[in-house]
Amino acid sequence: MAMQAAGTDRPATIHDIAAICGVAASTVSRALSTPDRVNIRTRARIEAAAAELNYTPNSQAKALSSGRTGAVGVLVPDITNPFYFDLIRGTQLQLKAAGYTQLLVDTEESDEVEASTMEQLRKSADGIIVAASRLSDEALLAAAARIPMVTINRDVAGVPAVVIDTPSATSQALDHLISLGHTRIAYMAGPLTSQSSTLRWTALAAAAEDRGVDVRRLGPFAPKTQSGAAAADAAVHSGVTACIAFNDLIAIGMLQRLRERGIRVPEDISVVGCDDIFGADFCNPPLTTMTSPIEQAGRVAVSMLLAQLNPLAGGGSRSRSLMPTHLTVRGSTGAAPAAL
């Protein structure tokens, strides 16, 4: 009701409450954090005063004295990649639900920025979530020893991770293409530093060998729609009838380029993406892609991190979580063109 303690405009402190109630500041602190350690009547008075003054604890001070900051850092390589939008949304939701603040940082695909950010965050965050880390295994492991960490799409022994199981979906995609009659297929690789890209290629190559079809690797290509042009040209030049792109951005870029060049999709060439990001369903043609539970992955990562921070809450914290993926067939894949 009352806006503020009359006159003063600065936020109320624990001392203001203490003065009003005639108790020590420490008592107020206890009443607010460990209610059982304080007489129920004084507690009531304190709570009333706190409400009256519209008191909210100063998080800086809290962090300084308690060591806990109530913040979690979220590191993504490129904030403009729609893939991370969903991820960020997932972490944001789950963190907010748990009363944490999200510190979002774009590491600009740079291992240096990533490392220095981690060191920085060591003091200003209780833990960090690192998506698609560009760091070496050793560096990542070393960092994880210094601050609670959960990685996403980066599996290193000893570091809790959430892994979206796209590799296994690649064989599903491959079978889909084979069933449509394709036998010459390309994988449009992502950045060399991306473990996801490597794992997808490994899984795809293994599946291809198993099925006895020809799958070649092209690239690497940057995970942006602009790279799609180069990817499209490379695919066409290589003579394949279908390709599986590292992610939807590349795939969508390919779609645009192919259209410009008058190459029909899927009649002349089929394109499969990966992730099912915003836009995959309304591009032209709609993209067949491996749908990832991205937002959910973000939420799970937060849960794992919080479990690590507060070991009290029963549930034995799992150190690795594999998120299932499935193929979503849309319009960008079709029967292989008749052989010349």
Added chain:
Amino acid sequence: MAMQAAGTDRPATIHDIAAICGVAASTVSRALSTPDRVNIRTRARIEAAAAELNYTPNSQAKALSSGRTGAVGVLVPDITNPFYFDLIRGTQLQLKAAGYTQLLVDTEESDEVEASTMEQLRKSADGIIVAASRLSDEALLAAAARIPMVTINRDVAGVPAVVIDTPSATSQALDHLISLGHTRIAYMAGPLTSQSSTLRWTALAAAAEDRGVDVRRLGPFAPKTQSGAAAADAAVHSGVTACIAFNDLIAIGMLQRLRERGIRVPEDISVVGCDDIFGADFCNPPLTTMTSPIEQAGRVAVSMLLAQLNPLAGGGSRSRSLMPTHLTVRGSTGAAPAAL
């Protein structure tokens, strides 16, 4: 070179440096922040020790004692809306360049969440950037009195603002449609609480009156692709031959729905979006839309806020910045169908 002070693993403090150099902690603080107040030789020793210990100041402690947090809050109504991706990217880049940290918060289109977040941020941020605020003018003004603020797409007297000039672009869009022969046009409105939507409608209605064409307002519709279905149906039912959507999300959703219903775009109906978000160029058909310099708006907002925080740097801080917009014509608009 040396990893850490041998043995101790916790971050080095100003006191560690002081002990090594045999000076008081305050001297170290001064040497690091106001170098001229300290002997150049001791300063050198201190800097050497700091480097040796790999010292980085504790931001919490710094914030507590100095009152400045080095963080800026960025409030957006819906983090999943691609429009805000570009905005967030712009703020992130500019903040990082200035050495600030970005605190990203999704206010979930709720004025309550927005207000409480602001109160919260009052202590943990030096200033805030509020995009498309859902707050009343009074509430916004009151909040701005409590913490340095810059709004984006929300113009309230007394609060510095960055405004993307989409209203004036609406008349450009209208003229484009008129030149194609359209005379019955609909505006697919956004949320009632969105000032942008209101301003666009006002500008559009005025322009329509001026040109003597019929423009009716339909909606409101939530700014999501899913709302596009309802919007599309409403537009078709109203018998218009063209429509201007509040934003690209609605427009893209309409495109999808119209396609499902077998209504051709632009042959049967033309659609104009607003913002030119990710996806507007590759949807089907590519969307004619009002292109906004979104990322730039984010950067400008940060600059204005920082100018407000550090009045020292000459440039008289402008209190209002109007970002120009232009119409980008793509495939979703075409000649009006012949009258029945």
Added chain:
DNA sequence: AATCATTTGGCAATCGGTTGTCATTGACAG
């Protein structure tokens, strides 16, 4: 009624810095 166990709540140190105040130092001028 005296003793002991248990609450209850205050004191003061602490977190890691910043900053006002002041004593010391040395240089220089008178």
Added chain:
DNA sequence: CTGTCAATGACAACCGATTGCCAAATGATT
């Protein structure tokens, strides 16, 4: 040789909480 002044750096208070420790108060027990 001494007085003035600027430069330097140490001391200590402070920012707003948390938390260990202890004394006082309460209540239960015998």
